[in-house]
Amino acid sequence: MKAILEIRGIALIRLQNIHKEYNGKPALIDVNLHIGLGEFAFLVGPSGAGKSTLMRLLYREESPTRGTVTIGGVNITRLSRSQVPLLRRRLGIVFQDFKLLPRQTVFDNVAYVLRALGVDEIDVRRRVSSALAIVSLEDKDNEFPENLSGGEQQRVGIARAIVNGPPVLLADEPTGNLDPQTSLEIVQLLDRISQRGTTVLISTHDQPIVDAMRKRVISLKNGQVISDVNSGIYEMEALR
Amino acid sequence: MRNIRIFLRVLRETTIGLKRSGWSNWLVISILAVALTIFGGVLQTTMAIKGVVSSWGSQLEISAYLKDGFDPQKVARNVSQLPDVQLVEIVPKEVAWAEMQTNYKVAALNNPLPNTLHIKLANVQAVEKTADKLKTFSSIEHIRFPLKVARNLNKVRQFLEIAGFVITGALSAATLVVIGNTIHLVIQSRQREIEILSLTGVSPWYIKGPLILQGASYGMGAALIASAFLFGLHAYMDPYIHEQLLSFLPMNSTGLDAGLLPTLVVVLTLGVAVGAGGSAWTSGRFIKI
Ligand SMILES: Nc1ncnc2c1ncn2[C@@H]1O[C@H](COP(=O)(O)OP(=O)(O)OP(=O)(O)O)[C@@H](O)[C@H]1O
Ligand SMILES: [Mg+2]
Numbered sequence: 001m002k003a004i005l006e007i008r009g010i011a012l013i014r015l016q017n018i019h020k021e022y023n024g025k026p027a028l029i030d031v032n033l034h035i036g037l038g039e040f041a042f043l044v045g046p047s048g049a050g051k052s053t054l055m056r057l058l059y060r061e062e063s064p065t066r067g068t069v070t071i072g073g074v075n076i077t078r079l080s081r082s083q084v085p086l087l088r089r090r091l092g093i094v095f096q097d098f099k100l101l102p103r104q105t106v107f108d109n110v111a112y113v114l115r116a117l118g119v120d121e122i123d124v125r126r127r128v129s130s131a132l133a134i135v136s137l138e139d140k141d142n143e144f145p146e147n148l149s150g151g152e153q154q155r156v157g158i159a160r161a162i163v164n165g166p167p168v169l170l171a172d173e174p175t176g177n178l179d180p181q182t183s184l185e186i187v188q189l190l191d192r193i194s195q196r197g198t199t200v201l202i203s204t205h206d207q208p209i210v211d212a213m214r215k216r217v218i219s220l221k222n223g224q225v226i227s228d229v230n231s232g233i234y235e236m237e238a239l240r
Numbered sequence: 241m242r243n244i245r246i247f248l249r250v251l252r253e254t255t256i257g258l259k260r261s262g263w264s265n266w267l268v269i270s271i272l273a274v275a276l277t278i279f280g281g282v283l284q285t286t287m288a289i290k291g292v293v294s295s296w297g298s299q300l301e302i303s304a305y306l307k308d309g310f311d312p313q314k315v316a317r318n319v320s321q322l323p324d325v326q327l328v329e330i331v332p333k334e335v336a337w338a339e340m341q342t343n344y345k346v347a348a349l350n351n352p353l354p355n356t357l358h359i360k361l362a363n364v365q366a367v368e369k370t371a372d373k374l375k376t377f378s379s380i381e382h383i384r385f386p387l388k389v390a391r392n393l394n395k396v397r398q399f400l401e402i403a404g405f406v407i408t409g410a411l412s413a414a415t416l417v418v419i420g421n422t423i424h425l426v427i428q429s430r431q432r433e434i435e436i437l438s439l440t441g442v443s444p445w446y447i448k449g450p451l452i453l454q455g456a457s458y459g460m461g462a463a464l465i466a467s468a469f470l471f472g473l474h475a476y477m478d479p480y481i482h483e484q485l486l487s488f489l490p491m492n493s494t495g496l497d498a499g500l501l502p503t504l505v506v507v508l509t510l511g512v513a514v515g516a517g518g519s520a521w522t523s524g525r526f527i528k529i
Contacts, residue, residue, distance in 0.1 A: 120241070
């Protein structure tokens with residue numbers, strides 16, 4: 001699993017001939033994708049296009065029906081069940097519904113994984129503080145999630161995703177529950193994080209944000225990649 | 241260091257889980273305690289009987305009760321001619337009667353007791369052979385030997401053992417269901433939390449560990465309560481059994497003092513095993529990571 005960190009210079013994320021079926025119904029059809037180290041990409045497409053399915057393949061919540069997914073040169077479709085947590089610790093995952101622990105403070109939410117790994121408390125404090133500083137939530141560390149706005153909750157989610165310094169950050173509709181202004185701030189935050197060397201993949205159907213960012217845009221429709229352009233915009237026509 | 245920190249964290253999660261379970265903790269513990277007490281009681285009784293049986297089984301002695309009007313001395317001389325007989329002790333009925341009167345303050349009746357011979361033998365194999373020969377003596381009314389009593393007690397013990405196994409099996413199954421349900425409720429109430437932890441790469445053992453320890457603490461708590469019961473029962477029953485019951489039996493009963501400690505160790509082990517096993521099984525079923 002160390003390989004996820006060590007391999008450089010080739011595509012960090014590689015999907016080859018990916019087919020995914022649910023009960024015989026295709027959700028992804030022959031998907032081939034390379035996403036390089038430190039790259040920032042949007043995954044766009046209408047509802048039911050297969051965005052979440054593709055994301056779930058990357059963090060091994062699902063396995064492809066056919067094809068291989070490699071991250072950092074490691075074929076993650078071959079991981080055993082006990083290796084899946086190791087993979088997920090190397091990925092930061094951000095969710096549409098934030099998925100924060102309601103009975104834990106902001107600090108404890110971000111610290112949870114580190115503590116579960118037995119990191120000593122001084123180190124935990126240092127790393128959590130620096131993650132909270134990146135998302136500008138240093139002064140909210142003692143709050144409970146329910147007392148935060150949606151945008152703040154998502155920033156806690158992002159802090160948790162980056163606290164262990166993952167090379168890859170996956171975000172499935174991270175702005176789906178946020179207003180336009182907050183959405184833009186969250187995506188700009190993710191962009192800043194990618195500029196520190198993290199590979200970022202964001203799924204969204206938020207056209208204004210995609211258009212504003214001018215990043216790589218991978219378009220999915222009916223389970224197929226129909227376009228993949230650098231500095232692109234949300235191609236409404238093609239996707240219709 | 242790292243593993244110690246993880247272990248302490250798991251312990252902390254366990255206490256949080258126990259606190260959240262509230263009153264249902266006590267429900268589980270009392271049911272498990274009843275099951276373990278019954279199990280321990282059966283175990284203790286069968287062990288005690290086993291001890292008695294083996295001590296009696298090795299007593300190479302036959303008691304022969306003589307018909308009235310036969311001379312004990314003469315009969316004793318005849319008996320001592322038999323092979324394997326090592327020693328014949330005569331207990332005249334007057335002696336036995338006097339002893340009984342002082343011991344039990346029996347009213348002054350006519351002496352109902354027979355003359356008795358205690359016949360010591362060389363080896364176990366000889367007991368039944370000799371007993372058969374003694375039965376042919378016209379002077380002997382009735383014989384009694386520990387081996388036979390031991391056989392009968394052994395049957396009682398076997399019955400108890402089987403009954404004990406069945407009862408323990410049924411109670412363990414019931415307990416597993418209760419523990420399983422409790423842990424299942426905990427898992428359901430923490431469903432979202434478990435999903436989040438799993439998605440963020442927390443290892444399954446860190447998630448399941450507190451649940452398994454929660455089950456183990458139920459077993460431990462119940463075993464301690466059951467042990468207290470068994471200890472009290474033992475302290476109360478033991479003198480009673482010695483003074484009242486065994487003094488009427490014809491042979492000495494040193495084997496009865498089966499210690500309580502082995503039973504308590506078994507009860508504790510079983511309690512913890514059922515508790516931890518039940519919740520491990522439930523977590524395995526309902527936490528798929
Ligand atoms: N667990 C599942 N079981 C069966 N079918 C599923 C499952 N998950 C997704 N699908 C199907 O796969 C297809 C792709 O779904 P997916 O959730 O990946 O789309 P999406 O692009 O994320 O859509 P949205 O924008 O609405 O989130 C859909 O037809 C969906 O019905
Ligand atoms: Mg989706």
